[in-house]
Amino acid sequence: MRWRPGGAAVVDGGGGTGYAGATFPLTTGPVRPGRELDAAAAAPVRPSAPTEPGPAVTGVRAPGREVLSGDDVARALRRLAHELIERHPQLDDLVLMGIRTRGVHLSERLALLLEEISGTEVPRGELDVTLYRDDIGHRGPLPLGRTHFPVDIDGRTVVLVDDVLYTGRTIRAAMEAVFEVGRPAAIRLVALVDRGHRELPIRADHVGKNLPTAEDEEIRVLVDEVDDRDGVIIVEEGDE
Amino acid sequence: MDHLLSIEDLDADAIELILETAESLREIAERPIKKVPTLRGRTVCNLFLEDSTRTRISFEVASKRLSADVINFTAKGSSVSKGESFKDTALTLQAMGVDAVVVRSAAAGAPLQLTRWVDAHVINAGDGWHQHPTQALLDLFTMRRAHGRLEGLKVAVVGDVLHSRVARSEVQALRMVGADVTVVAPPTLMPPDPSAWDVPFTSTLDPVLADLDVLYVLRVQRERMHRQFFPSVREYRRHWGIDAERLARLPDHAIVMHPGPMNRGVEIAADVADEHEAIITDQVTNGIAVRMAVLYLLLGRDGAKETTDA
Numbered sequence: 001m002r003w004r005p006g007g008a009a010v011v012d013g014g015g016g017t018g019y020a021g022a023t024f025p026l027t028t029g030p031v032r033p034g035r036e037l038d039a040a041a042a043a044p045v046r047p048s049a050p051t052e053p054g055p056a057v058t059g060v061r062a063p064g065r066e067v068l069s070g071d072d073v074a075r076a077l078r079r080l081a082h083e084l085i086e087r088h089p090q091l092d093d094l095v096l097m098g099i100r101t102r103g104v105h106l107s108e109r110l111a112l113l114l115e116e117i118s119g120t121e122v123p124r125g126e127l128d129v130t131l132y133r134d135d136i137g138h139r140g141p142l143p144l145g146r147t148h149f150p151v152d153i154d155g156r157t158v159v160l161v162d163d164v165l166y167t168g169r170t171i172r173a174a175m176e177a178v179f180e181v182g183r184p185a186a187i188r189l190v191a192l193v194d195r196g197h198r199e200l201p202i203r204a205d206h207v208g209k210n211l212p213t214a215e216d217e218e219i220r221v222l223v224d225e226v227d228d229r230d231g232v233i234i235v236e237e238g239d240e
Numbered sequence: 241m242d243h244l245l246s247i248e249d250l251d252a253d254a255i256e257l258i259l260e261t262a263e264s265l266r267e268i269a270e271r272p273i274k275k276v277p278t279l280r281g282r283t284v285c286n287l288f289l290e291d292s293t294r295t296r297i298s299f300e301v302a303s304k305r306l307s308a309d310v311i312n313f314t315a316k317g318s319s320v321s322k323g324e325s326f327k328d329t330a331l332t333l334q335a336m337g338v339d340a341v342v343v344r345s346a347a348a349g350a351p352l353q354l355t356r357w358v359d360a361h362v363i364n365a366g367d368g369w370h371q372h373p374t375q376a377l378l379d380l381f382t383m384r385r386a387h388g389r390l391e392g393l394k395v396a397v398v399g400d401v402l403h404s405r406v407a408r409s410e411v412q413a414l415r416m417v418g419a420d421v422t423v424v425a426p427p428t429l430m431p432p433d434p435s436a437w438d439v440p441f442t443s444t445l446d447p448v449l450a451d452l453d454v455l456y457v458l459r460v461q462r463e464r465m466h467r468q469f470f471p472s473v474r475e476y477r478r479h480w481g482i483d484a485e486r487l488a489r490l491p492d493h494a495i496v497m498h499p500g501p502m503n504r505g506v507e508i509a510a511d512v513a514d515e516h517e518a519i520i521t522d523q524v525t526n527g528i529a530v531r532m533a534v535l536y537l538l539l540g541r542d543g544a545k546e547t548t549d550a
Binding site: 128131132136140141143144145146147148176180181182 | 257260261263264265267268271272273275276277278279306536537540541
């Protein structure tokens with residue numbers, strides 16, 4: 001009997017279900033209340049610096065090369081918020097759905113930025129796509145998180161928010177999950193990082209940063225709420 | 241190949257994993273389309289060699305909500321009534337390539353025996369007087385939702401303990417999660433060796449009522465009673481039946497649970513049953529989520545290999 005799925009769960013590409021390094025049982029719970037935007041997040045918008053190999057990070061989660069600092073992440077999010085407003089002047093029709101785990105925190109910050117910039121409060125929910133994945137027989141049963149739609153999505157524009165866009169399979173699963181509960185007018189995708197290597201014909205409408213990567217590299221988005229700091233790092237095979 | 245044959249197959253962490261998974265899956269019941277594609281292409285066989293309504297339907301609904309295909313096999317109307325042996329039935333299922341068999345049998349140990357004949361996950365849905373693990377898990381889930389915790393919860397399991405597979409599973413599971421269990425049974429309906437259960441046993445119900453969080457009432461299993469275990473229903477009701485008067489002695493926050501089907505007027509008075517119908521109905525609703533969790537955790541494991549994508 002192996003009821004305890006001992007050991008670390010499969011580390012994903014930094015996006016998707018975001019269970020990197022998690023072990024069962026993974027506690028799940030409601031979204032943490034919104035936090036105040038820090039000074040960096042409130043800084044004026046300016047283009048991100050060109051990506052150059054940063055210093056090695058020996059921080060919280062794993063060694064790796066930092067490609068976006070906390071400030072870069074804050075600026076990228078602010079730019080994404082502006083893009084969303086530009087594209088959707090009627091913010092009332094939007095629903096932000098953060099894809100667990102880190103997408104939820106990113107969507108929370110986007111919602112705060114949208115409110116700060118436009119004064120409109122955009123409803124925000126969270127989406128766990130585990131039950132809709134096409135690799136259930138390959139990965140084994142991942143721990144489940146909560147799914148919460150804050151409003152009826154019929155006729156609204158659902159904005160999926162994820163940390164890393166990679167193969168596109170997580171987004172396919174997310175779209176299926178959305179269609180299970182209603183018929184949105186449109187589904188848009190916001191990804192903080194697009195690392196390429198798509199396996200499905202999916203692209204993001206708004207991207208924080210395009211990061212061409214090798215397949216054996218792993219992109220990890222760090223968020224303060226989970227990882228005690230913000231940033232994006234590349235971990236190469238053998239780094240851990 | 242993994243199975244759920246008994247609460248002994250689990251430990252506190254595994255129970256927590258199942259309850260947490262069920263908590264996530266419960267939300268599906270509140271959606272307009274109560275279905276997810278998770279177990280598409282898998283086949284679950286409900287092999288019910290003993291009568292059951294809620295357990296069989298609960299497993300059927302759980303499987304269907306996860307998009308598994310379901311085969312319902314009952315003894316009546318099958319070749320079992322022509323004398324087909326349990327082994328031959330098992331081999332037929334094996335040949336049909338089912339992925340999981342949910343088995344209910346009057347014979348204790350039948351699910352274990354089945355694991356030797358079929359290459360599928362076996363889930364015990366009640367075997368004789370032995371075990372009914374998913375019932376215990378759904379009860380724990382219901383208690384946790386009602387009280388927000390299991391550790392330290394004061395629970396009395398009352399009634400026909402001798403014949404009750406539910407009581408065996410329930411007490412084991414509650415002890416694993418750190419609940420404080422007392423078993424109350426008529427002297428003739430206690431198990432032969434109560435000390436093996438390692439919980440306090442008593443025959444007098446009234447003194448334990450005032451300090452309870454959960455009063456768990458067992459069904460008097462008249463179909464299993466081949467001799468007289470108590471003088472009359474009236475006698476049973478007087479000493480161990482839950483009526484309005486006993487209910488009034490429970491703390492306000494206490495809940496009354498029953499695994500069903502209820503013998504109204506025997507172990508539970510009709511008005512008490514009606515008054516606590518909500519939580520007993522909750523048990524049924526929660527049963528689907530817990531069985532979905534068990535199916536997901538067992539069947540989702542098949543052929544697991546590491547992949548990375550997002």
